[in-house]
Amino acid sequence: MPPHDRRRARVAFSDAAAKQLEALTDEAELHALDRALVVLSVDPEIGEPIPGSTDGPQLRQYADDVERVRLLYFVTALKTVVVVAYIEV
Incomplete structure (x- = not known):
């Protein structure tokens, strides 16, 4: 499926x-x-995995240096929901 046809999380x-x-x-x-x-x-896998426990969903970090935003998040098993755990602007 082309990227533009994917549903957003x-x-x-x-x-x-x-x-x-x-x-x-x-x-x-x-x-x-x-x-x-x-x-x-649009792309829940864009962030970097944060090393740590393998129990539960993998905690990830997304940082946008241009916008100066950092988010810690995890993606549900079906990759349909991104749960943001921490916001830094």
């Missing part, structure tokens, strides 16, 4: 990430975060 937030999101008020930071979340929804 749904993005969900852990409770901690949701609180971080609520604290963001700067428009530029929100825009940068939105762009990073779109990237993850």
Whole structure:
């Protein structure tokens, strides 16, 4: 299937990430975060695996140096949901 025909993964937030999101008020930071979340929804495997436990889903890190956004996340088994665990803008 060509990449443009793939469905995007749904993005969900852990409770901690949701609180971080609520604290963001700067428009530029929100825009940068939105762009990073779109990237993850299109290609959930784009981030680097974080070494550690092999129990459960692999924790990954996506960093966009241009937008200065860093996200820690994992992808569900069916690769349909990206759960963001940590947000740094």
